[in-house]
Amino acid sequence: MKINIKNIRVKSICATLFISLFLSCNNGIVEELQKQKDSIFSISNLRQGFLDIVTSFGDIIAGTLGFNAVTSEDKRSAVGVHFDKVKKGLEDIKGKLDGLAKEIASAPHADTIGVGAVKEAIKKAIDEVISKLIDSVIKLAGVTKADGNIGDNDHSSGALPANEASVKAIIAEVKSIIEVAEQSGVKIEPGSDGAAVKSGDATAPAALAASTVANAKAGSLLADEVAKADPWAMINKIKNSTTNTSVLSGNDKDAGTLATGTKAADNNGAGAKTNADLAAAVALKAMTAGGRFSAAQNEAGAVKGAAVSAVNKVLGVLDEIIRKIVVKKLDKIGEALRGIEYSETVGATSEGKN
Template structure:
């Protein structure tokens, strides 16, 4: 009987070590799957809008792989020897909850990838040289706003802190040489508008940009030069003034640049020799938005994997070979 008890404990430890090793592998899968293309250099000058779609698809694929591996781990846990049933169910419950979260993130990422794919081979910073800017596709911008909201909602439920950032001051469209002209002039933007747009985007708070996208309206029709226009309206509104249109805040302007740069149809206006500056503004804006979405998703994934890790650490031994059932909390080194 003592020998049987010893063997059952060894069997339990073997199972626990395998579970721990399996979990550690999963913990690394998501980062390894998407690590190469994330962060502030997700896109670069000269990239097509479809590259943004590839970015979203790669994160979605990484989550899909993680989800599949978690399901495999759940099956492996079910086969654990001499483990207390209630502690096993706790792990399986944590895996199921995490997979529900990942499923929602995957759905949003798939939708976002579709919007960028539809924008296709158009350059991220596509501009009419010495010509009018063009409104972005309203359906595409609406879809991005809806998907960003869905990702933020999932993250909040996982207790990820979402900052509203510092939105900055209004950016007026007082002349065709001001930054808003490069975004939304109805004729060729004036000299220095491109570099000024790049400067506004460069100083924009990424968290505030995401916050402005989240809360954006997308009012179609002619843009009003002096209204406090939000990001969505600046992106989809029809250029109707040589100076473009006022942005309610710096973050609204930068977020509008990102929205226009990621969706089909949208074009900027570039003065002579300022095409490069406009492209730089667009690329920086897109990278700021993607960088924050990356951070939000990573934090959401990490929190949910940590819940599974804690549940794995709580797996208990159950000695069913003796009349007096004994349970003791034990954890494998691999999950620490």
């Protein structure tokens, strides 16, 4: 029997070529699968990092919730400390977002359009929102660190006006925060203004601006007015306030005027346009330097309680507005992150993207 050496060689060569081709293709598949695996892990880690930022922000807000920010034992400076905490929280979020942007830029096999969208969303969140909020909160902290007790009051020499420059600063920064909110698509609730509160020695406004000492009923009536005040209406009244250091008299005064006006020539004080104006004025006077209330000796506690309640309502609403603004921007970043896709080459645009 004759063995055809030539045929064996040809078959051997073909088999070798087939095996080499198979192994080469297999290596390419393995390499591609490894790339995809690396990309999936990388993108997954980015998304987990973002979730950590969201969780961190939730913890920050929970730790600085303004509706219980101050107590009747606190000094006015506690308000400034609260704003400092909010500032630190916002700075922490800003730093974490900066870090996330750097991680995204170096993510392997993530498409450039998806990466670009996330980086742009982060940039907008920082430049258009977080940096502006930090600036406002710094200014608010700067004018709410005065000495003296929250709700400081006197039962012999009458009320004293709040420092006008400090009140103006609060009005300006509340306005700025609300503008950022509206530009971010956050709805600012109008709240319920409540009825006008007329002046008189036995009425709530007397505790705010009486010449010597308010009637024995004024302190408890002030506490009642603050208790029923709508926090959202209060913050809107502050935003739209003006200041005036003239002697207070008559009725229909806004929050800023009631807080900064010189005490009345009598013990009647001055009437407020609405319940919300009166409560907002109490908060402004309680938070800032110089402000002092008038109270009968047995009503000092009631006036102090009204002041603490008014301040907490304002701080609580401001914190809620800031929370909603940041959540809106974090949602945008999260949406952009979900759009990142695998790309075959590092830094390439994924197929099907424009």
